[in-house]
Amino acid sequence: MVEAAASAIAVEAYRDGRNLISYVTKKFDYADDLDMNYKRLKEESDRLFARREDIEAQVQRDKTKKMSKECEAWFYRVKVIEQEVMKLENEFNKGKKRTWRKRYILSRSNLSRRMVKMCEELHSLWVDARVETEVAVEKPPEPVRLINGPKIENKSSLHLAIAEVRGHLRDRDVKRVGVWGMYGIGKTTILQNLNDDEEIGKMFDIVIYVCASKDNCIETLQCAISRRLKLHVEGNDDAGEVAWRISKDLEKKRYLFLLDEVLESLDLHAVGIRDNGNDSKVVLASRYEYVCCDMEVDEFINVKRLSEDDAWKMFREKVGQNINLPGVEPIARLVVNECAGLPLLIDRVARNFRKKDNIYLWRDGLRSLRRWPNVKIHGMDEVLEFLRFFYDDLDDGTKNCFLYGALYPEDYDIFVDYLLECWKARGFMGDVIDFIEARGRGHSILRDLIDVSLLERSERMKYVRMNKVIRNMALKISSESKFSTFLVQAQAGEGLHKPPKEDEWKGVTEISLIDNKLHSLPEKVECEGLRTLLLQKNHDLTLIPESFFRSMQKLQVLDLYGSGIKSLPSSISSLTNLTALYLNSCSDLMELPADMRSLINLEILDIRGTGLSYLPVQIGHLLHLRCLRISLSKSCMGSLLEQSKLAQISQNVISGLSLLEELVIDVDPHNLWWDGVVKAVTEQVATLTKLTSLSFCFPSIDCLKIFVTSSSLWKDFSFTFRFSVGYHESTAYKILEHFEYEIFRCLRYVNGEGVNHVISEVLAEAEVFELIHHKGISSITEFGMDSINKMRGCLIEGCTDIVSIINGAHTVEASLGCLEKMVIKNAPRLLSIFSGPLHSGSLARLTTLSIYNCPKLLKIFSSGVVQQLSELQQLRVEECQEIREIIIGVENIGLETGCLPKLKMLILENLPKLRSIWVDDSLEWPSLEGVTVYMCHSLIRLPFGKSNAINLKYIKGQIAWWKKLEWAEDGTRERLQKIFFIFNQ
Template sequence: MLCARRDDIVAEANKNKTKEVSKKCQYWISRVIQIEEEVRELEAKYKKENRKGKKILGRRSCSKLSKSMAKKCDKLHNLWLEGKFETEVLVEKLLEPVRTMNAPKIEDRLVLHWAIKEILDLLRDRNIRRIGLWGMPGIGKTNIMKSLNDNKDIAKMFDIVICVKVSKNWSIKILQDAITQRLKLNVEGITSPDEIAWRISKELECKRYLLLLDEVWDILDLHEIGIPDNENDSKVVLATSYRDICFDMETDEQIKLKCLSEAEAYKMFKEKVGRNMNLPSIEPIAKLVAKECAGLPLLIDRVARAFRKKDNFELWSAGLRSLRRWPSIEVQGMDESIEFLKFCYEDLNCDDRKFCFLYSALYPEDFEIYIDYLLECWRAEGFIHDATKFRVAREEGHKILLDLINVSLLERSDRMNYVRMNKVLRNMALHISSKSNNFKVLVRTPQEQQQPPDEVEWQHANRISLMDNKLSLLPEMPNCKNLSTLLLQRNWDLTLINDSFFRLMQNLRVLDLQGTGIASLPSSISCLKCLRALYLNSCVNLIKLPINIRGLMHLEVLDIQNTGINYLPIEIGCFTQLKCLRMSLSNFGMGQSRGVEFCRNVLSKLSLLEELRIDVGPNNQRWEEALKAIIEEVANLTHLTSLSICFPSVDCLALFISTSHSWKDDCSTFQFSVGHHDSTKYQILDYFEYQMRRCLKFVNGEGVHPAISEVLAEIDAFELINHKGASKLSDFDIKSINRMRGCLIEGCNEIETIVDGDSLHFSSLPESAFKCLEVMYINNVPKLASIWEGPVHAGSLAQLNTLTLCKCPSLKMIFSNGMIAQLSKLQNLKVKECLEIEEIIMESENKGLEPDVLPSLKTLVLLDLPKVRSIWINDSIKWSSLKKIEISMCQLLKKLPFNIENAINLECIEVQRSWWHALEWKEEAIEERLRSICIFK
């Protein structure tokens, strides 16, 4: 009976998953188990004695056994009485550290798996309290939060993990209810949010907690909810569609979640569809269906559900056609997902921002849109108000663009200064436009368009995009009174536009003919009285502007770069409202003898000009005299805020900076090239994720000219190429290089060192150098022996992030005495083809090196270093941030500076297999640990 009572209690506890047996009852059960074993032993003893027979057993033995039985019976009886518990046998379970959520597997989805790994790394950093995860709706943020909740490493890191879905209709009460339930706090009868917040805070103040907040649509005051900032390394991770929420909630780090790759999306789609993927010939269609989902897990899931029901090839083909025809027809899965995504669009706080988003759908799917061009179109369309100055309008445009990016409606491209629109969001924008009365958009992709739209389509559209097609003909005179934007760029076969084509487009504001085959503009161009932006760049057959183009009195942007125009058209001087001009002198004077006179008194008439870009042909020096005349006029432009130009000589630069005041304006931007060179491209800019406002490229120069030093004092990026007459960069005056953030030195045969520390004294005080420098790239400098000579003063190189040394055959020392201590932010080090280097960190220059040097170094690349013998003499450095190493053609390097405990975040070692097998190891365990992350080339 006692055992049956115990079994009943255990069965009841197992049935109720939210409760467990009380401590008192657990103790009673343990005693029952113990006495059950004692009774079995006693019973076994009795049976054994009984088999011997009573004669052998004897009275004394029987009496002893009987007494034991009597005692055991009393004990059992007492336990039975104790088992009639007056209080509850079952009580609420203790607070479990993790309440699992059965997260979906994401190991095969590299983007999501990467995001989790990044978050885990940040959670291990004691200096980081709050982490923001953001990205467009449906991209997989919720799956990541569930995976974090269930992660085994996180269960070891925290006393408790609290996962709360905030949702759009959140309130303090809803969030507090969710948290108190998770903490099993009894707040029954308490109505004051402050009192509940106090109780939550008290419960968490001694715990190391992780709070996961999913679907955050608005700013939350965590203190108001009751979440304390304790000193126990507690953390908060929030997931949102809005980047601004990450900033407003003071996250220390933000992680942008990208869409799945095409391969990952297809794999997920196959898993969701299931057995129908085995249908004959279905794979090619399935890949196209998955591609239509644009890497959005939410949409992949919804569309896969629909295709699970399609059990033959014909149904799959029809389903693909429907997806491609959306939004003209309803498609199961797509409509549901779009409604979900529209939240971000509807949350935009004004119509102009909505118009800017819809305008971006004029460009083909996955098209990289140049930001400056997009902002110019927005301004020309009138979406940017209250900004008479072009610079102010561009700044306001950047704010709008950032808003669209921050709410995940646009995303930055991998190319700097470009954005793109996700395919699904573009479809959503086209769908919204189709229902609008004043934003009717007509877009034809290359797959759809061989002929221009019909008459009715021209008549009803507000904005038309026919770019990147094979149009060779346009209608004679379409009725387009409502048309404000016409995009025809890169229709290479379009060689002729009918003279009357623009006659009924009097409201047109943006006209883009870039890259078309036209040789002239039609006479009806003069009808475009409202035109604000005209793009003719890369029209290589266009050799002149028509006289009647002077009628474009409101034109603000004109781009005639890389056309066949080989002179400065005098007609440009008539555009008195022009704010932005881009032109080329690449063909100047070719095929004619008119020469310089066309440059006189044209630009000087553009009194409102704010932005000017003049490209030159590196192999055509005929432009020199013309450019000198142009520079004289440009120097007198008083509203100029952005200038990109090439100066033939330093003297020409000196003349300009002595006569022009606009370039010194703190708000101005410029890109100056000095000297003859092969390319106008700035290589150093490829290293930055943001745009540099002020750049100087000095090519084939000699000595140290005051004009160069003066400009250097104002620049962010500097390229010194093929220079003579300077043995070190600090010859240009150290004060003048302390603002620069990027520096490239290439082909300078006389440079021996970059900075001489002994010369850095002003007013008897030592001066730091390169205070702001983030990237230094040194290539093909044959006499370079060191980067720094002499003392390194505090603050020097404090921001250096990337250091690349290539083809420096005399270089023996990278880090001179005291230099390495300043490099707390160095993340990337690459050394290539430096034939004399024997040690990456020289022992003689870095004695007594602290273990925590180079705390931010993430990547180390060593290529073709035939004499290098060591990275560092031993394994004393922590290498706390190191993630990747690449080593190739370093045959004398026999040891790596690692042990079991350091370089704990190392993820990848890319080496040659034969070199790896020749390495020497202090312990085999180190080699085993590192071999697992090797990639053999």
């Protein structure tokens, strides 16, 4: 056993000895290979660091990319290992200085071994940086990609449009804004400036500007958006998948999407632009209003043409120094006038005139421009081509309606109802017979023309116009037609003194000589094909030759509005196809032709504003008449016996007009003849079975009662009326001036007293109510809440007993929940607008409140009222001597800061005791744009600070008042001084 143990020990000792020898040998080997390993270390490290430099250069070359996280981690590892390599190099360099000794063998060996390990790590890092793999990724899309759009410093109209969009972008309730207008008006400029706007850029995480493709292809649009967002979707044919990726990328972002040149409605949800709940917005620009409507925009902005001043500034800038040549400026201004305020056209014309370096070339250029598009002008064919594109896209009937607009002077306000009647009379609406249907179809056509900007809405409500450039194109198109030829010399006040020569009348279908200074017309003209003759506003035209109309058997529209004629010639009987005859405002016309029986197709007769003081019996012979408008002037017919005879003759005039659809009878309050026939005429009117619209003067409630109890039509939903009970100096409804759309059911009650059930019955069907010089009621609530709660407009004037407009004690429900416009004038005892309890929903739709001359009025926004007025946009208060506060502080404690969220305009005039609009600057006034203060000397503080009323554009007032104002915060005066303007009455 001892031997065995000894033998085992010997074996173990032998093994240990061999391991020790092997270990020492390796140490010696590592020590011997130190120089070689150091050389390898240098090679491996140099190669790795060279790779690092190559990668850095690669990233620097592509500015659209940044290092990936993986790449950044690799660079960090290289940096760490670089420090370790430096340590090894320093250690090696120090060791070389030492003398060789055995005790250093181990340290040399360890150093060499560490170098070997380091070489392996260096090689591994070098392999990780292989070229085949991406070492960088794309940078995230920049928040705003600047377009550097055209400057708009000299274009105030575009500035206003941008400011309006900016205001909507701040409104959390607005998701989509539609900017629309004709080709070349500046829509793209607006969107590009919105894209570049620094303030807007701060409002969003990302701003995306994209032009829609001409074919509105969703895939093309998605491709453009994906490039902007740097989403790699190339080769992906699944539009739904791409839409999901776009929406996913935008999911957490507050984005602004600017979509330009939208020609047809687009489903943005299918594109990938979806409401992500982060107050993201879409602004789209289109030539067509209907596209904006189809895409469900919340706010519409119609881009108007440049003002004369803006157009001139732009033209000067584009033309350059040649505009300063002697004598050129007057010509240049006429050139600008030919461009009709269209930025694109101004640009093209300016490029053409930029080369003209003497006055002769300028004069020749102006002559050519005035003959355009008949004369080609370099650079302008593009404009004409695009305008012609809109026309070519219309159907034949709509094309005729459009061309008809060229009969009126450029930028002439055309009354919409009149234009639609002319279209119907000319047969442009096909087989439409009924006027109510014709007006519906006409408004659709009108909307189509406005949508494509071939017609424009006028600044005057219910009027449209055609600008110079569009009109020139229309006249050129008509000149090329084989079927419809125009002779147009409508001068808009410039004044032709002589009519066209006789041979010029031949072969034409439409003639317009509007607004001239014609004294006479030819004795005889040959124009068998004439369909329209417009002679309105020739005030000096007093006589029409007897045989003038003899060759005009096909004439359908004859307009003599505002001419000086005293009578119509006997040849009027030749107009057997005449459909519409306008004699309104011919104040010297005292009677109609004795025989009008031959006018068998006459449907429209307008004789308002003539010298007629009675109902002419000749009207009863016009059996096809569908629309009759007449006003009875002050009686001057002689004896009472003569008037009585005329009354008897006229009593049955209306009853024979069985096709009558629209009837207007306005009466001068001094017309004595009407009082004798009104009951009989009322009974006749009540028997008309096709009547759809009636404007009528009832001298008393008894007459009104005859109609409402006899007529079976007036309560029909399609029946419209304007009833005036009692006489008033004006036949116009003043409250209608405040509406931007048509109101069809109106009741005016003048010089009445107390409450009558017939008035309450009619009032229950009315949209507008004017109560004038009424006595015996303290509030309009006394007419009954059921009678007044449908009202959309209300005028109270000269009512001496009214103390409050609404008395909440008379009802347990909301009051005037449909009311939009309210005007109160000359109410000497009025103390408050609303008295008693206020129920939720009262005045919830009120947008305009105007108060004039109410000397005892103490409260406008009394307790709780102001919280209800979420839709109020305009407040005007004038000549109310006792008003001290607009919003009474003690009655509105704890008022929400966001109240009156839509108030845009505040006008305060002649309020001597007014000292406060609101007690401090705690209200936000988020939509307020303008404040006017005049003769309010006690008002020394405004409710504005440095941060509220952010959309305020102007404050108008007197200089002395402005200097006297006190400010709660430093810096507020400086902020508001920039928008202060001196008040001018």
